Amino acid sequence: MIEQNRIPRVSLQSGEKVPAIGLGTFGSDKYGEKEVSEAVYGAVRCGYRLIDCAAVYENEASIGAVLGRLFEEKTVGREDLFITTKVCNDRHREVEKSLRQSLSDLQITYADLFFVHWPFPNYHAPGCDGDSRSADSKPFSVDEFMDTWRQCERMVDLGLARYIGMSNMTIPKLEAVLPLCRIMPAALEMELHPSFQQKELYDYAISRGIQPVGFCPMGSPSRPERDKTADDVADMELPSIAAAAKAHGVHPALICLKWAVQRGQIPIPFSVKPSQYESNLRAVTEDPLTEEEMAAIAADDRNCRLIKGQVFLWPGASDWHALWDEDGTISK
Numbered sequence: 001m002i003e004q005n006r007i008p009r010v011s012l013q014s015g016e017k018v019p020a021i022g023l024g025t026f027g028s029d030k031y032g033e034k035e036v037s038e039a040v041y042g043a044v045r046c047g048y049r050l051i052d053c054a055a056v057y058e059n060e061a062s063i064g065a066v067l068g069r070l071f072e073e074k075t076v077g078r079e080d081l082f083i084t085t086k087v088c089n090d091r092h093r094e095v096e097k098s099l100r101q102s103l104s105d106l107q108i109t110y111a112d113l114f115f116v117h118w119p120f121p122n123y124h125a126p127g128c129d130g131d132s133r134s135a136d137s138k139p140f141s142v143d144e145f146m147d148t149w150r151q152c153e154r155m156v157d158l159g160l161a162r163y164i165g166m167s168n169m170t171i172p173k174l175e176a177v178l179p180l181c182r183i184m185p186a187a188l189e190m191e192l193h194p195s196f197q198q199k200e201l202y203d204y205a206i207s208r209g210i211q212p213v214g215f216c217p218m219g220s221p222s223r224p225e226r227d228k229t230a231d232d233v234a235d236m237e238l239p240s241i242a243a244a245a246k247a248h249g250v251h252p253a254l255i256c257l258k259w260a261v262q263r264g265q266i267p268i269p270f271s272v273k274p275s276q277y278e279s280n281l282r283a284v285t286e287d288p289l290t291e292e293e294m295a296a297i298a299a300d301d302r303n304c305r306l307i308k309g310q311v312f313l314w315p316g317a318s319d320w321h322a323l324w325d326e327d328g329t330i331s332k
């Protein structure tokens with residue numbers, strides 16, 4: 001077990017300090033809900049306090065059962081944990097129902113942080129093929145997104161969520177919606193790993209007091225086949241990562257996590273293997289990277305997006321690049 005006072009923390013805009021690292025719970029079609037929930041159990045016992053959940057991962061009920069066990073055994077109290085969950089893409093018009101379902105599955109009465117998982121309401125079945133498209137897919141709409149966000153704000157008013165956040169956003173979309181928010185997002189969950197640092201979006205979030213939470217922090221080596229392309233870069237093989245791993249005598253995965261925490265984002269590494277999740281947490285409590293190593297990793301960015309989101313494309317959209325507003329305007 002790693003003592004809590006050794007785990008770094010970051011301050012949200014509210015001043016509340018939260019763990020600077022969490023556990024991801026998306027099994028990537030590779031691990032079933034039993035394995036993932038047992039990992040949550042082991043990880044909390046080992047010292048993790050932030051758990052990143054989502055309804056679409058289809059494992060919240062199993063995670064809820066282990067949370068119940070942890071509370072019963074008095075390993076932790078509810079207030080010791082920081083639990084995130086996310087509204088499904090097909091429930092943007094019934095956010096309260098979605099959150100209440102997640103809370104009931106997770107066996108908790110409030111979420112610490114509730115995300116809009118994707119800015120598109122376009123439904124696709126979990127685990128579907130990368131080529132699958134939903135017939136009623138639409139491009140991003142500020143009005144529709146704000147309708148979803150207003151419902152999220154109400155979740156805070158009702159005490160069902162302590163903070164709300166956005167995920168998979170871009171600067172043009174944030175520019176359009178942030179001025180309309182009554183309650184600002186506390187966090188932005190975004191893909192962040194050494195070969196995809198999203199410096200502009202990261203800096204944008206920080207400058208507005210929005211905490212970046214980084215998914216795929218080690219380059220998601222076990223991501224589903226549908227999310228793999230021939231051009232993808234393996235983060236753990238980047239020269240700067242390999243060199244630092246050698247210098248510190250650790251697995252490259254741990255260098256990715258040290259970099260993430262030292263940069264300031266909250267990485268949410270996934271693992272069901274006790275040796276991995278324990279070393280992932282321990283890595284950010286000891287033996288930091290040097291300034292030179294941090295600079296070398298910063299210079300090794302390859303702009304390599306792994307989770308392209310192609311299933312969200314709408315009829316007439318060119319390709320997945322359209323989802324990310326790469327020309328600086330919201331794609332239509």
Ligand SMILES: NC(=O)c1ccc[n+]([C@@H]2O[C@H](COP(=O)([O-])OP(=O)(O)OC[C@H]3O[C@@H](n4cnc5c(N)ncnc54)[C@H](OP(=O)(O)O)[C@@H]3O)[C@@H](O)[C@H]2O)c1
Pocket residue numbers: 023024025026027028052053117167168189190214215216217218219220221222223251253254268269270271272273275276277279280307
């Ligand atoms: N908001 C969103 O849209 C979104 C999108 C994607 C992910 N997420 C969240 O982000 C979390 C993390 O992303 P991810 O799971 O895709 O990627 P990741 O955390 O970068 O990669 C996880 C994989 O890395 C390997 N690994 C973990 N620790 C390791 C270690 N110490 N040494 C060597 N290999 C290690 C494991 O592979 P093996 O199992 O093969 O050993 C594990 O399955 C998800 O679980 C989910 O909670 C959110």
